[in-house]
Amino acid sequence: MDAIVEVRGLTKLFNGFRAVEDISFDCRKGEILGLIGPNGAGKTTTLQMLLGLTTPTSGVIRIFGLDMDAHRQQILSRVNFSSSYISLPFSLTVRENLMVFARLYGVAAPKKRIEELLAIFEIGALKDTPVRRLSSGQVTRVCLCKALLNAPEVLFLDEPTASLDPDIADKTRKLLKKIKDEQSISILYTSHNMKEMEEMCDRVIFMDKGRVIETGSPDEIKRKYGGADLEDVFIMLARS
Amino acid sequence: MMASKGARILAYTVRHLYLYKRSLPRLMEVFYWPILDLVVWGFVSIYLSRQEGSLPDFITFFLGALILWDILFRSQQGISVSFLEDVWSRNLLNIFVSPLSPAEYITSLLFLSIVKLLLTSAVMVTLAWLLYSFNIFILGFALIPLVVNLIVMGWSIGIITTALIMRYGQEAEVLAWGIALLFQPVSAVFYPVEVLPGWVRSIALFVPSSHVFEGMREVVAGGGGVPISNIVWAASLNCAYITVSIIFFWWNFKVVKRKGLLAKVGE
Numbered sequence: 001m002d003a004i005v006e007v008r009g010l011t012k013l014f015n016g017f018r019a020v021e022d023i024s025f026d027c028r029k030g031e032i033l034g035l036i037g038p039n040g041a042g043k044t045t046t047l048q049m050l051l052g053l054t055t056p057t058s059g060v061i062r063i064f065g066l067d068m069d070a071h072r073q074q075i076l077s078r079v080n081f082s083s084s085y086i087s088l089p090f091s092l093t094v095r096e097n098l099m100v101f102a103r104l105y106g107v108a109a110p111k112k113r114i115e116e117l118l119a120i121f122e123i124g125a126l127k128d129t130p131v132r133r134l135s136s137g138q139v140t141r142v143c144l145c146k147a148l149l150n151a152p153e154v155l156f157l158d159e160p161t162a163s164l165d166p167d168i169a170d171k172t173r174k175l176l177k178k179i180k181d182e183q184s185i186s187i188l189y190t191s192h193n194m195k196e197m198e199e200m201c202d203r204v205i206f207m208d209k210g211r212v213i214e215t216g217s218p219d220e221i222k223r224k225y226g227g228a229d230l231e232d233v234f235i236m237l238a239r240s
Numbered sequence: 241m242m243a244s245k246g247a248r249i250l251a252y253t254v255r256h257l258y259l260y261k262r263s264l265p266r267l268m269e270v271f272y273w274p275i276l277d278l279v280v281w282g283f284v285s286i287y288l289s290r291q292e293g294s295l296p297d298f299i300t301f302f303l304g305a306l307i308l309w310d311i312l313f314r315s316q317q318g319i320s321v322s323f324l325e326d327v328w329s330r331n332l333l334n335i336f337v338s339p340l341s342p343a344e345y346i347t348s349l350l351f352l353s354i355v356k357l358l359l360t361s362a363v364m365v366t367l368a369w370l371l372y373s374f375n376i377f378i379l380g381f382a383l384i385p386l387v388v389n390l391i392v393m394g395w396s397i398g399i400i401t402t403a404l405i406m407r408y409g410q411e412a413e414v415l416a417w418g419i420a421l422l423f424q425p426v427s428a429v430f431y432p433v434e435v436l437p438g439w440v441r442s443i444a445l446f447v448p449s450s451h452v453f454e455g456m457r458e459v460v461a462g463g464g465g466v467p468i469s470n471i472v473w474a475a476s477l478n479c480a481y482i483t484v485s486i487i488f489f490w491w492n493f494k495v496v497k498r499k500g501l502l503a504k505v506g507e
Contacts, residue, residue, distance in 0.1 A: 014500060045500060051337045054500040077242040077339040087330040089255065091263040103251030104338045106243025130262065146334065
């Protein structure tokens with residue numbers, strides 16, 4: 001399979017502290033790649049570097065074969081991001097917010113696309129509601145609509161289901177898998193929910209203290225460490 | 241398909257304009273405070289102008305200065321407060337992971353500040369005419385370069401303030417409200433530069449707004465004409481300061497990215 005995201009020798013130092021140290025990995029077309037690890041492992045810093053929010057100290061990031069530093073705008077127009085830790089302008093309605101982002105990303109027929117996504121996430125009835133009146137789970141779903149507006153080829157998701165109830169979280173996971181299968185998009189996924197990572201990811205990268213310490217499919221990793229599930233392995237690796 | 245530069249700039253400007261449809265605090269920012277300023281200081285200037293020995297054209301000096309000062313203040317706030325809107329709503333990352341470039345981001349903030357300024361100024365000018373029979377257009381053609389210089393100075397302060405908030409986070413938020421006021425004493429808004437102590441006058445020489453307000457007084461006192469010398473001084477300083485502010489923003493943005501602070505601005 002083709003590598004859509006290529007990371008080589010990526011390092012990030014903050015005042016001498018090695019947040020990320022010489023990591024290399026690929027994310028292939030149509031693959032869900034999970035980044036897991038304890039707090040402070042370097043997952044968020046890695047994600048921020050991949051999104052061009054933080055400049056690496058050294059190393060190379062190539063997305064679609066393009067260097068992130070030199071082709072930031074081109075790359076960002078073909079990817080998208082969502083996190084349960086971000087939100088959208090509170091005073092704007094759901095539709096207004098999505099329309100702004102549709103225009104930023106140059107989405108063709110934005111109204112139709114917005115209607116489609118709102119229907120998929122079952123929030124069509126909320127389209128004229130200001131974001132401030134939504135529950136956190138509803139805001140997360142609107143953010144996911146925003147993340148899919150431009151039909152991204154790569155989707156970066158940081159704990160996307162953290163504020164969702166189990167029912168909506170389950171629907172969201174199934175939906176993301178369906179979108180991935182239908183559109184063959186690549187997803188870089190972080191979550192502390194190991195059950196979710198096991199269900200969602202084709203491969204996971206286990207990070208600790210800024211380094212990649214294990215890579216493989218959830219089944220391969222479970223077999224290698226003899227854990228009943230990924231959570232067992234997580235605890236084993238985090239405490240070793 | 242990638243949106244054009246213009247479409248992205250417009251999209252981000254519209255994001256802020258949507259706010260004014262249903263946000264009372266945002267409407268207050270554009271209308272309430274400027275109107276309140278005008279009403280209070282308008283009556284003060286009427287009272288003072290009736291005192292024996294008061295200056296001729298006192299109301300013109302005072303209200304003209306008030307309206308022009310508000311232009312500077314609002315053009316600065318149009319940039320830094322709009323940036324804060326995205327910090328408060330935790331939307332900054334959505335913006336900076338979109339294809340909107342930092343240059344387009346700043347351009348749309350400049351554009352937005354003009355839209356807000358037009359709204360505020362229209363209300364203030366109309367109200368000054370209705371309440372105090374004060375017509376700002378007595379400044380004639382000189383009004384255009386005077387206003388443009390104040391807008392550009394406001395932009396320079398706004399861009400630098402935004403860069404500092406980006407770098408130092410919420411602790412620096414107070415700058416968005418207070419930094420323009422730092423320039424008020426040396427801008428000689430309500431009094432001539434000559435009343436300032438010598439060393440303050442030296443500082444005022446390098447503040448574009450001081451030349452604008454001197455120019456305004458010259459036009460009012462002289463009954464028309466364009467104060468060329470003041471405008472040239474203000475424009476030259478503004479060219480230098482807007483260039484410095486953009487370079488500072490650019491450099492600061494790089495530092496913020498290097499230090500990984502962009503994701504932490506609202507914390």
